[in-house]
Every structure is written in structure tokens, then in C-alpha cells.
Amino acid sequence: MEHVQTRDVEIVPMMIWSVGQLLNTHFWGPIANWGIPIAAIADINKDPQLISGKMTFALCAYSLVFMRFAWKVQPRNMLLFACHFTNELAQATQGVRFLKYNYIDAKE
Numbered sequence: 001m002e003h004v005q006t007r008d009v010e011i012v013p014m015m016i017w018s019v020g021q022l023l024n025t026h027f028w029g030p031i032a033n034w035g036i037p038i039a040a041i042a043d044i045n046k047d048p049q050l051i052s053g054k055m056t057f058a059l060c061a062y063s064l065v066f067m068r069f070a071w072k073v074q075p076r077n078m079l080l081f082a083c084h085f086t087n088e089l090a091q092a093t094q095g096v097r098f099l100k101y102n103y104i105d106a107k108e
Contacts, residue, residue: 026079030079033087037090041086044097051094051098053102056091063091
């Protein structure tokens with residue numbers, strides 16, 4: 001019986017910690033950040049004439065910096081890492097579309 005009481009006592013702090021995680025920036029920061037890659041993915045089928053090369057490059061650099069940050073911070077913030085990894089892929093896709101439209105197809 002004493003063993004069961006010990007296990008119950010250990011579970012309660014873990015539940016409080018889990019609820020506390022929903023209230024801190026390690027959760028809400030990345031959730032708010034998902035708007036950037038979602039917008040980039042939504043723009044993939046739009047006219048490449050609308051793509052800003054400077055902004056695409058800036059967002060690629062931004063995501064690389066914050067991927068490193070998410071990996072180095074303790075505890076690691078894998079939700080933030082996933083967000084910026086997705087954004088890096090989406091922005092790279094937009095960058096390729098920008099280069100193709102402005103430099104490769106423009107010559108023809």
C-alpha cells in the first residue's frame with residue numbers, strides 16, 4: 001500500500017509541470033510562430049512575381065538562427081525547431097521560385 005501512495009505523489013507534480021508547460025513561452029512562442037511557414041506554404045501556388053527576394057533571404061537567415069537557438073536552449077525546444085525547419089524549407093522553395101522567375105525564365 002505504501003508503494004501505491006508513493007507513485008501517486010510522484011504523478012501529481014508531473015501533472016502540474018505538464019499544465020505549467022502550456023502556460024510558458026516554450027509552447028506559445030512556437031505556436032504563434034507557425035503563422036510564418038503556413039503563410040509561405042499557402043503562397044507556393046501564387047504568382048512568383050509577388051515574391052520578395054530580400055524578404056525570402058531574411059526569413060531563411062532568421063529561421064537558421066532560431067533553429068540553432070531551439071537546439072541549444074535547455075531544455076531543447078523541439079516545437080520551435082520544427083517550426084523553423086518547416087519555414088526554412090518553405091522559404092527555400094520560395095527562393096528557388098524567385099530565382100527561376102527573375103533570372104532563369106527572364107533570359108528566355
